[in-house]
Amino acid sequence: MESFEYNANPGRVVFGGGSLQKLPAEVSRLNLSAPLLLSTPQQAEQAGQLKTILNGNIAGLFTEATMHTPTYITEKALEYAKAQKADSVVSIGGGSTIGLGKAISIRTGLPHICIPTTYAGSEMTSILGETKDGRKTTRSDPKILPATVIYDVDLTMTLPTGLSATSGVNAIAHAVESLYARNTNPVINLLALEGIRALASSLPTLITSPTSPTARSSAFYGAWLCASCLGSVGMALHHKLCHTLGGSFNLPHADTHTIVLPHAIAYNAPAIPDVMKKLSEVLPESDGNAIKGLNVLLEKLGAKRGLREFGMKEEDVDKAAEIALSNPYWNPRPVEKGPIREVIRRAWAGEEAR
Numbered sequence: 001m002e003s004f005e006y007n008a009n010p011g012r013v014v015f016g017g018g019s020l021q022k023l024p025a026e027v028s029r030l031n032l033s034a035p036l037l038l039s040t041p042q043q044a045e046q047a048g049q050l051k052t053i054l055n056g057n058i059a060g061l062f063t064e065a066t067m068h069t070p071t072y073i074t075e076k077a078l079e080y081a082k083a084q085k086a087d088s089v090v091s092i093g094g095g096s097t098i099g100l101g102k103a104i105s106i107r108t109g110l111p112h113i114c115i116p117t118t119y120a121g122s123e124m125t126s127i128l129g130e131t132k133d134g135r136k137t138t139r140s141d142p143k144i145l146p147a148t149v150i151y152d153v154d155l156t157m158t159l160p161t162g163l164s165a166t167s168g169v170n171a172i173a174h175a176v177e178s179l180y181a182r183n184t185n186p187v188i189n190l191l192a193l194e195g196i197r198a199l200a201s202s203l204p205t206l207i208t209s210p211t212s213p214t215a216r217s218s219a220f221y222g223a224w225l226c227a228s229c230l231g232s233v234g235m236a237l238h239h240k241l242c243h244t245l246g247g248s249f250n251l252p253h254a255d256t257h258t259i260v261l262p263h264a265i266a267y268n269a270p271a272i273p274d275v276m277k278k279l280s281e282v283l284p285e286s287d288g289n290a291i292k293g294l295n296v297l298l299e300k301l302g303a304k305r306g307l308r309e310f311g312m313k314e315e316d317v318d319k320a321a322e323i324a325l326s327n328p329y330w331n332p333r334p335v336e337k338g339p340i341r342e343v344i345r346r347a348w349a350g351e352e353a354r
Protein backbone atom coordinates (compact mmCIF):
# COMPACT_ATOMS: atom_id res chain seq x y z
CA MET A 1 0.00 0.00 0.00
CA GLU A 2 1.24 3.51 -0.80
CA SER A 3 1.89 5.89 2.09
CA PHE A 4 -0.82 8.39 2.87
CA GLU A 5 -2.00 11.04 5.31
CA TYR A 6 -5.56 11.25 6.59
CA ASN A 7 -7.28 14.10 8.45
CA ALA A 8 -10.69 13.37 9.93
CA ASN A 9 -12.94 16.43 10.01
CA PRO A 10 -14.63 17.17 13.32
CA GLY A 11 -18.40 17.55 13.20
CA ARG A 12 -21.45 15.63 14.30
CA VAL A 13 -23.91 13.94 11.92
CA VAL A 14 -27.48 12.96 12.80
CA PHE A 15 -29.05 10.93 9.98
CA GLY A 16 -32.53 9.48 9.39
CA GLY A 17 -36.19 10.04 8.58
CA GLY A 18 -37.78 12.40 11.13
CA SER A 19 -34.38 13.45 12.56
CA LEU A 20 -35.52 17.10 12.31
CA GLN A 21 -37.37 16.46 15.57
CA LYS A 22 -33.95 16.10 17.21
CA LEU A 23 -33.11 19.75 16.52
CA PRO A 24 -34.05 21.01 20.04
CA ALA A 25 -31.77 18.37 21.58
CA GLU A 26 -28.94 19.38 19.23
CA VAL A 27 -29.41 23.07 20.09
CA SER A 28 -29.25 22.26 23.83
CA ARG A 29 -26.29 19.95 23.31
CA LEU A 30 -24.32 22.97 22.06
CA ASN A 31 -25.64 25.12 24.96
CA LEU A 32 -27.47 27.42 22.57
CA SER A 33 -30.83 29.10 23.03
CA ALA A 34 -31.35 31.74 20.33
CA PRO A 35 -30.76 30.37 16.83
CA LEU A 36 -31.34 32.46 13.74
CA LEU A 37 -33.10 30.25 11.16
CA LEU A 38 -32.04 30.63 7.53
CA SER A 39 -33.70 29.57 4.27
CA THR A 40 -34.43 30.70 0.73
CA PRO A 41 -37.84 32.31 0.08
CA GLN A 42 -38.85 28.99 -1.58
CA GLN A 43 -38.18 27.07 1.63
CA ALA A 44 -39.65 29.56 4.12
CA GLU A 45 -42.28 27.00 5.02
CA GLN A 46 -39.67 24.44 6.05
CA ALA A 47 -37.93 27.13 8.13
CA GLY A 48 -41.30 27.82 9.76
CA GLN A 49 -41.50 24.13 10.60
CA LEU A 50 -38.21 24.49 12.49
CA LYS A 51 -39.65 27.36 14.50
CA THR A 52 -42.55 25.12 15.55
CA ILE A 53 -40.23 22.25 16.47
CA LEU A 54 -38.20 24.67 18.61
CA ASN A 55 -41.40 25.90 20.32
CA GLY A 56 -40.79 29.39 19.00
CA ASN A 57 -37.47 29.64 20.89
CA ILE A 58 -35.55 31.34 18.09
CA ALA A 59 -33.81 34.67 17.56
CA GLY A 60 -35.58 35.11 14.24
CA LEU A 61 -36.18 33.88 10.71
CA PHE A 62 -34.21 35.13 7.71
CA THR A 63 -35.61 33.72 4.48
CA GLU A 64 -33.63 35.63 1.85
CA ALA A 65 -30.80 33.18 1.15
CA THR A 66 -29.82 33.54 -2.51
CA MET A 67 -27.86 31.56 -5.08
CA HIS A 68 -24.07 32.18 -5.09
CA THR A 69 -24.18 33.67 -1.54
CA PRO A 70 -23.98 37.38 -2.46
CA THR A 71 -22.28 39.43 0.28
CA TYR A 72 -25.02 42.10 0.31
CA ILE A 73 -27.47 39.44 1.56
CA THR A 74 -24.92 38.28 4.14
CA GLU A 75 -24.57 41.89 5.38
CA LYS A 76 -28.33 42.15 5.75
CA ALA A 77 -28.54 38.83 7.61
CA LEU A 78 -25.64 39.86 9.87
CA GLU A 79 -27.41 43.06 10.90
CA TYR A 80 -30.56 41.09 11.65
CA ALA A 81 -28.62 38.44 13.65
CA LYS A 82 -27.02 41.20 15.73
CA ALA A 83 -30.30 43.04 16.32
CA GLN A 84 -32.00 39.80 17.39
CA LYS A 85 -29.05 38.76 19.59
CA ALA A 86 -28.73 35.39 17.85
CA ASP A 87 -26.31 32.97 19.49
CA SER A 88 -26.20 30.55 16.54
CA VAL A 89 -27.43 29.94 13.00
CA VAL A 90 -29.49 27.04 11.68
CA SER A 91 -29.55 26.72 7.89
CA ILE A 92 -32.17 24.59 6.17
CA GLY A 93 -31.78 24.14 2.42
CA GLY A 94 -29.27 23.50 -0.32
CA GLY A 95 -25.78 24.85 -0.88
CA SER A 96 -27.02 28.43 -1.23
CA THR A 97 -28.59 28.58 2.23
CA ILE A 98 -25.76 26.61 3.82
CA GLY A 99 -23.38 29.12 2.20
CA LEU A 100 -25.19 31.96 3.99
CA GLY A 101 -24.95 30.04 7.28
CA LYS A 102 -21.21 29.59 6.74
CA ALA A 103 -20.76 33.25 5.76
CA ILE A 104 -22.44 34.42 8.99
CA SER A 105 -20.67 31.84 11.14
CA ILE A 106 -17.15 32.68 9.89
CA ARG A 107 -17.73 36.42 10.38
CA THR A 108 -19.24 36.15 13.87
CA GLY A 109 -18.00 32.88 15.35
CA LEU A 110 -21.63 31.79 15.89
CA PRO A 111 -22.03 27.97 15.82
CA HIS A 112 -23.78 26.63 12.73
CA ILE A 113 -26.24 23.74 12.67
CA CYS A 114 -26.91 22.64 9.15
CA ILE A 115 -29.96 20.86 7.75
CA PRO A 116 -29.26 20.03 4.10
CA THR A 117 -32.13 19.35 1.70
CA THR A 118 -30.20 18.71 -1.53
CA TYR A 119 -27.29 16.42 -2.42
CA ALA A 120 -24.78 19.22 -3.18
CA GLY A 121 -22.63 18.53 -0.10
CA SER A 122 -21.60 21.93 1.24
CA GLU A 123 -22.54 20.88 4.79
CA MET A 124 -19.47 18.64 5.15
CA THR A 125 -16.88 21.11 3.91
CA SER A 126 -14.87 23.97 5.32
CA ILE A 127 -15.17 25.82 2.00
CA LEU A 128 -17.19 28.98 1.44
CA GLY A 129 -17.96 30.47 -1.97
CA GLU A 130 -19.30 34.03 -2.04
CA THR A 131 -20.08 36.62 -4.70
CA LYS A 132 -19.31 40.29 -4.52
CA ASP A 133 -19.89 42.67 -7.46
CA GLY A 134 -20.56 39.67 -9.67
CA ARG A 135 -17.25 37.91 -8.82
CA LYS A 136 -17.26 34.58 -7.04
CA THR A 137 -14.41 33.89 -4.64
CA THR A 138 -13.78 30.82 -2.54
CA ARG A 139 -12.01 30.47 0.76
CA SER A 140 -11.29 27.59 3.07
CA ASP A 141 -10.99 27.66 6.86
CA PRO A 142 -11.56 24.86 9.39
CA LYS A 143 -13.84 27.29 11.28
CA ILE A 144 -16.27 27.26 8.31
CA LEU A 145 -17.20 23.60 8.93
CA PRO A 146 -20.70 23.37 10.49
CA ALA A 147 -20.80 22.02 14.05
CA THR A 148 -23.73 19.64 13.53
CA VAL A 149 -25.43 18.32 10.40
CA ILE A 150 -28.93 16.86 10.51
CA TYR A 151 -29.81 14.75 7.46
CA ASP A 152 -33.58 14.25 7.58
CA VAL A 153 -34.54 12.19 4.55
CA ASP A 154 -38.16 13.41 4.78
CA LEU A 155 -37.04 16.92 3.77
CA THR A 156 -35.77 15.65 0.43
CA MET A 157 -39.18 14.31 -0.62
CA THR A 158 -40.04 17.75 -2.07
CA LEU A 159 -36.79 18.09 -4.01
CA PRO A 160 -37.95 18.27 -7.66
CA THR A 161 -36.91 15.24 -9.72
CA GLY A 162 -34.74 17.31 -12.07
CA LEU A 163 -32.76 18.83 -9.20
CA SER A 164 -32.63 15.47 -7.41
CA ALA A 165 -30.94 14.01 -10.48
CA THR A 166 -28.44 16.80 -11.13
CA SER A 167 -27.73 17.41 -7.46
CA GLY A 168 -27.08 13.66 -7.11
CA VAL A 169 -24.62 13.73 -10.01
CA ASN A 170 -23.01 16.79 -8.41
CA ALA A 171 -22.41 14.59 -5.35
CA ILE A 172 -21.04 11.75 -7.48
CA ALA A 173 -18.58 14.24 -9.02
CA HIS A 174 -17.11 14.99 -5.56
CA ALA A 175 -16.49 11.29 -4.96
CA VAL A 176 -15.08 10.68 -8.44
CA GLU A 177 -12.50 13.43 -8.13
CA SER A 178 -11.59 12.34 -4.60
CA LEU A 179 -10.55 8.94 -6.00
CA TYR A 180 -7.73 10.57 -7.97
CA ALA A 181 -7.01 13.50 -5.67
CA ARG A 182 -3.32 14.07 -5.01
CA ASN A 183 -3.99 13.59 -1.28
CA THR A 184 -6.45 10.70 -1.60
CA ASN A 185 -6.27 7.87 0.94
CA PRO A 186 -7.86 4.46 1.60
CA VAL A 187 -10.60 5.83 3.88
CA ILE A 188 -11.73 8.35 1.29
CA ASN A 189 -11.65 5.66 -1.40
CA LEU A 190 -14.06 3.54 0.63
CA LEU A 191 -16.41 6.46 1.23
CA ALA A 192 -16.26 7.53 -2.41
CA LEU A 193 -17.03 4.15 -3.95
CA GLU A 194 -19.82 3.43 -1.48
CA GLY A 195 -21.25 6.93 -2.04
CA ILE A 196 -21.23 6.55 -5.84
CA ARG A 197 -22.76 3.08 -5.59
CA ALA A 198 -25.58 4.32 -3.33
CA LEU A 199 -26.39 7.29 -5.58
CA ALA A 200 -26.04 5.53 -8.93
CA SER A 201 -28.43 2.80 -7.79
CA SER A 202 -31.05 5.12 -6.25
CA LEU A 203 -31.19 8.20 -8.52
CA PRO A 204 -32.95 6.46 -11.45
CA THR A 205 -35.66 5.23 -9.03
CA LEU A 206 -36.24 8.82 -7.88
CA ILE A 207 -37.16 9.84 -11.43
CA THR A 208 -40.09 7.43 -11.47
CA SER A 209 -40.83 7.31 -7.71
CA PRO A 210 -39.69 10.65 -6.24
CA THR A 211 -41.04 9.83 -2.78
CA SER A 212 -39.65 6.30 -2.50
CA PRO A 213 -38.35 6.20 1.11
CA THR A 214 -35.72 3.57 0.26
CA ALA A 215 -34.36 5.43 -2.76
CA ARG A 216 -34.42 8.82 -0.97
CA SER A 217 -32.65 7.33 2.02
CA SER A 218 -30.00 5.65 -0.11
CA ALA A 219 -29.45 8.83 -2.16
CA PHE A 220 -29.03 11.01 0.95
CA TYR A 221 -26.68 8.47 2.51
CA GLY A 222 -24.63 8.49 -0.69
CA ALA A 223 -24.68 12.29 -0.77
CA TRP A 224 -23.32 12.43 2.78
CA LEU A 225 -20.44 10.10 1.91
CA CYS A 226 -19.63 12.04 -1.27
CA ALA A 227 -19.79 15.32 0.67
CA SER A 228 -17.31 13.89 3.18
CA CYS A 229 -14.94 13.22 0.27
CA LEU A 230 -15.31 16.82 -0.93
CA GLY A 231 -14.58 18.05 2.58
CA SER A 232 -11.49 15.93 2.98
CA VAL A 233 -9.34 15.95 -0.16
CA GLY A 234 -8.51 18.28 -3.05
CA MET A 235 -10.54 18.47 -6.26
CA ALA A 236 -9.14 18.68 -9.79
CA LEU A 237 -10.12 19.37 -13.42
CA HIS A 238 -13.85 18.69 -13.11
CA HIS A 239 -14.48 21.05 -10.18
CA LYS A 240 -12.20 23.73 -11.64
CA LEU A 241 -14.04 23.63 -14.96
CA CYS A 242 -17.44 23.81 -13.25
CA HIS A 243 -16.29 26.69 -11.08
CA THR A 244 -15.03 28.56 -14.15
CA LEU A 245 -18.13 27.86 -16.20
CA GLY A 246 -20.62 28.55 -13.42
CA GLY A 247 -18.90 31.69 -12.19
CA SER A 248 -18.05 33.25 -15.56
CA PHE A 249 -21.15 32.38 -17.59
CA ASN A 250 -23.75 32.21 -14.84
CA LEU A 251 -24.61 28.58 -15.50
CA PRO A 252 -26.66 26.58 -12.98
CA HIS A 253 -24.45 24.73 -10.48
CA ALA A 254 -25.85 21.18 -10.46
CA ASP A 255 -26.63 21.07 -14.21
CA THR A 256 -23.12 22.22 -15.06
CA HIS A 257 -21.62 19.45 -12.90
CA THR A 258 -23.88 16.89 -14.58
CA ILE A 259 -22.92 17.96 -18.10
CA VAL A 260 -19.19 18.30 -17.51
CA LEU A 261 -18.54 15.15 -15.44
CA PRO A 262 -18.30 12.50 -18.22
CA HIS A 263 -16.06 14.82 -20.28
CA ALA A 264 -13.74 15.59 -17.38
CA ILE A 265 -13.39 11.90 -16.55
CA ALA A 266 -12.81 11.01 -20.20
CA TYR A 267 -10.01 13.61 -20.31
CA ASN A 268 -8.36 12.17 -17.20
CA ALA A 269 -8.99 8.49 -18.07
CA PRO A 270 -5.60 7.75 -19.70
CA ALA A 271 -3.84 8.91 -16.50
CA ILE A 272 -6.04 7.00 -14.03
CA PRO A 273 -6.64 3.41 -15.29
CA ASP A 274 -7.07 1.97 -11.75
CA VAL A 275 -9.67 4.59 -10.81
CA MET A 276 -11.57 3.97 -14.05
CA LYS A 277 -11.73 0.26 -13.22
CA LYS A 278 -12.98 0.90 -9.66
CA LEU A 279 -15.55 3.37 -10.97
CA SER A 280 -16.87 0.91 -13.54
CA GLU A 281 -17.46 -1.59 -10.73
CA VAL A 282 -19.89 0.74 -8.90
CA LEU A 283 -21.70 2.14 -11.94
CA PRO A 284 -24.48 -0.20 -13.11
CA GLU A 285 -24.49 -1.38 -16.73
CA SER A 286 -21.00 -0.07 -17.36
CA ASP A 287 -19.67 -3.34 -18.86
CA GLY A 288 -16.27 -2.48 -17.47
CA ASN A 289 -16.31 1.03 -18.96
CA ALA A 290 -16.93 3.84 -16.44
CA ILE A 291 -17.74 6.43 -19.13
CA LYS A 292 -20.38 4.12 -20.54
CA GLY A 293 -21.78 3.56 -17.03
CA LEU A 294 -22.01 7.30 -16.48
CA ASN A 295 -23.65 7.88 -19.88
CA VAL A 296 -26.22 5.17 -19.08
CA LEU A 297 -26.96 6.83 -15.74
CA LEU A 298 -27.37 10.31 -17.28
CA GLU A 299 -29.61 8.84 -19.96
CA LYS A 300 -31.86 7.24 -17.33
CA LEU A 301 -32.00 10.53 -15.44
CA GLY A 302 -33.05 12.38 -18.58
CA ALA A 303 -30.39 14.99 -17.83
CA LYS A 304 -29.71 17.84 -20.25
CA ARG A 305 -26.33 17.23 -21.87
CA GLY A 306 -25.29 20.54 -23.46
CA LEU A 307 -24.21 23.78 -21.78
CA ARG A 308 -25.69 25.64 -24.74
CA GLU A 309 -29.12 24.58 -23.45
CA PHE A 310 -28.43 26.92 -20.52
CA GLY A 311 -27.53 29.92 -22.65
CA MET A 312 -23.77 29.52 -23.01
CA LYS A 313 -22.63 30.90 -26.37
CA GLU A 314 -20.27 29.11 -28.74
CA GLU A 315 -17.82 32.03 -28.58
CA ASP A 316 -17.63 31.50 -24.81
CA VAL A 317 -15.87 28.15 -25.38
CA ASP A 318 -12.54 29.88 -26.11
CA LYS A 319 -12.99 32.26 -23.20
CA ALA A 320 -13.75 29.36 -20.83
CA ALA A 321 -10.67 27.45 -22.02
CA GLU A 322 -8.50 30.53 -21.44
CA ILE A 323 -9.85 31.02 -17.90
CA ALA A 324 -9.40 27.32 -17.08
CA LEU A 325 -5.79 27.50 -18.25
CA SER A 326 -4.97 30.85 -16.66
CA ASN A 327 -5.31 29.36 -13.20
CA PRO A 328 -2.98 26.36 -13.00
CA TYR A 329 -3.96 23.54 -10.66
CA TRP A 330 -3.05 19.95 -9.99
CA ASN A 331 -4.72 17.33 -12.18
CA PRO A 332 -3.71 13.71 -12.82
CA ARG A 333 -3.31 14.55 -16.53
CA PRO A 334 -1.61 17.85 -17.36
CA VAL A 335 -4.12 20.45 -18.51
CA GLU A 336 -3.36 21.30 -22.15
CA LYS A 337 -4.96 24.03 -24.19
CA GLY A 338 -6.18 22.16 -27.29
CA PRO A 339 -7.64 19.11 -25.51
CA ILE A 340 -9.26 21.25 -22.78
CA ARG A 341 -10.89 23.46 -25.36
CA GLU A 342 -12.25 20.30 -26.98
CA VAL A 343 -13.60 19.07 -23.61
CA ILE A 344 -15.43 22.37 -23.11
CA ARG A 345 -16.67 22.41 -26.72
CA ARG A 346 -18.11 18.90 -26.37
CA ALA A 347 -19.79 19.80 -23.08
CA TRP A 348 -21.16 22.97 -24.70
CA ALA A 349 -22.50 21.09 -27.75
CA GLY A 350 -23.93 18.22 -25.71
CA GLU A 351 -21.87 15.57 -27.51
CA GLU A 352 -21.16 12.21 -25.85
CA ALA A 353 -17.93 12.04 -23.89
CA ARG A 354 -15.16 9.87 -25.27
Ligand code: NAD
Pocket residue numbers: 040042043067068069093094095096097099117118119120121122123125126127128129155156157158159160163167253254
Ligand atom coordinates in the same frame (compact mmCIF):
# COMPACT_ATOMS: atom_id res chain seq x y z
P1 NAD B 1 -29.54 25.65 -4.01
O1 NAD B 1 -29.20 25.68 -2.59
O2 NAD B 1 -29.25 26.89 -4.81
O3 NAD B 1 -31.08 25.27 -4.15
C1 NAD B 1 -31.75 25.39 -5.39
C2 NAD B 1 -33.25 25.65 -5.15
O4 NAD B 1 -33.87 24.45 -4.67
C3 NAD B 1 -33.51 26.71 -4.09
O5 NAD B 1 -34.60 27.49 -4.49
C4 NAD B 1 -33.87 25.90 -2.86
O6 NAD B 1 -34.66 26.60 -1.95
C5 NAD B 1 -34.61 24.72 -3.49
N1 NAD B 1 -34.60 23.51 -2.67
C6 NAD B 1 -33.55 22.97 -2.00
N2 NAD B 1 -33.92 21.86 -1.38
C7 NAD B 1 -35.23 21.66 -1.65
C8 NAD B 1 -36.16 20.67 -1.27
N3 NAD B 1 -35.83 19.62 -0.54
N4 NAD B 1 -37.43 20.81 -1.69
C9 NAD B 1 -37.78 21.85 -2.49
N5 NAD B 1 -36.93 22.81 -2.90
C10 NAD B 1 -35.67 22.72 -2.46
O7 NAD B 1 -28.87 24.43 -4.80
P2 NAD B 1 -27.65 23.47 -4.44
O8 NAD B 1 -27.36 22.77 -5.71
O9 NAD B 1 -27.94 22.69 -3.22
O10 NAD B 1 -26.46 24.44 -4.06
C11 NAD B 1 -25.73 25.14 -5.03
C12 NAD B 1 -24.81 26.15 -4.37
O11 NAD B 1 -24.07 25.53 -3.34
C13 NAD B 1 -23.80 26.74 -5.34
O12 NAD B 1 -23.68 28.12 -5.08
C14 NAD B 1 -22.52 26.01 -4.99
O13 NAD B 1 -21.37 26.76 -5.30
C15 NAD B 1 -22.68 25.79 -3.52
N6 NAD B 1 -21.92 24.62 -3.03
C16 NAD B 1 -20.93 24.86 -2.14
C17 NAD B 1 -20.18 23.82 -1.65
C18 NAD B 1 -19.09 24.08 -0.64
O14 NAD B 1 -18.44 23.15 -0.18
N7 NAD B 1 -18.87 25.32 -0.27
C19 NAD B 1 -20.44 22.50 -2.05
C20 NAD B 1 -21.48 22.28 -2.94
C21 NAD B 1 -22.22 23.35 -3.43
